Amino acid sequence: MAAEPVNVKEFEELAKQALPKMYYDYFAGAAEDQYTLKENVEAFKRITIQPRILVDVSKIDMSTTILGYRTSSPIMIAPTGMHKLAHPEGEVATAKAAAACDTIMALSFSSNCTVEEVASSCNAVRFFQLYVYKRRDVSALMVQRAERNGFKAIIVTVDTPRLGRREADIKNKMITPELANLKGLISQEVDSDKGSKLEAYAAATLDPSLSWKDIAWLKSITNLPVVVKGVLTSEDALKAMEVGVAGIVVSNHGARQLDYSPATITVLEEVVDAVQGKIPVLLDGGVRRGTDVFKALALGAQAVMIGRPVIYGLAARGENGVKTVINMLKDEFELTMALAGCCTVKDITRRHVKTEHDRHRCRI
Ligand SMILES: Cc1cc2nc3c(=O)[nH]c(=O)nc-3n(C[C@H](O)[C@H](O)[C@H](O)COP(=O)(O)O)c2cc1C
Ligand SMILES: CC(C)CC(=O)C(=O)O
16 A cells, blocks of 8 residues: 555545546646646745744644634635535535544535535534525525524635636536535536536526625525635725625635636735734635645634645545544644744734745845
8 A cells, every 4th residue: 555645735646546537627626727726826835934933832722713613723624515526425524524623614505415414413613605596595595504504604605606617627528416405496407418517507506696785685694604705805805894794715716716816825915904803814725734824824814724635635535534634734734833933823923924025025
């Protein structure tokens, strides 16, 4: 047997070996030239960490709160669709791993296990990601089911009025497996032989008219806090606060939507500055190392979410694989804190990193 993986990148290799090409391409792929896909990862590499020395780091506490819920570290599971394509136990395996790691999980609207199955499988704190469908009644029902089943927040995804153009999925004629929550509520048949069936399904269901006024509608149908996922500018962060959201996720959907949108870590600070600490700002996209988590926190994120790394763990080793991936990132983050001289997440400050922008400013 090959040596055990020691980092997230090696889990991606294992997942590639374990999965049929169509599924691996769906999980790993992104939009068009995949420029933003590379940038999400590369932009982290352009940020350096400025450690403090001679700090007593014999005790490190990574714990924090996200929307008021205590969690063992500022790392959360991002909502990603269709986990049964990665492993037969699907989102239930992911949720059990989240619970074992004391990590918050965001369940995708497009899951293969139902909200009820996931809720009854574990005691992890769970948030529910919402897509707003043309059939608003279906989305509203899902919000109610999530609330009834103990999910603690609604994360509404706002970067997907239409699905991005994912060329591997087009070539592979990507399928649409059953989205369990929607069984009996909406037809999932796709009558198309050309290109990605997933794209055709998305075009038939997602509501491209979703706009700012609909956040008020969403807030009116739930008591749960509403978080918007997909903010990339200070302008939109300010609008999000105006309509009264409880939090923001700086996200480009793992580069699967608008290619040439900025790497998320490069716009985090702009959003954080606009929000001025009034609501929490989370970030996802390209987080592959504990050092990335540290950099995001230094630039003002409350926490990060991880998407593909979780799927790679699930595909390679099921529930155990997800646990290993989360624990790897937690261990790396803990070591980074120690080596940077930070004993708690509050000790991580803007002065602990230098961005390209900072270096440029130093030269002029
Ligand atoms: C295979 C896959 C499926 C995804 N499905 C969803 C989804 O159903 N809803 C959603 O809001 N975001 C979805 N995302 C985006 C993630 O929530 C997250 O923004 C992204 O994966 C973060 O980037 P990373 O994969 O580099 O960690 C998906 C991402 C991937 C890779
Ligand atoms: C079912 C899809 C719409 C899930 C998704 O958001 C994605 O593949 O990026």
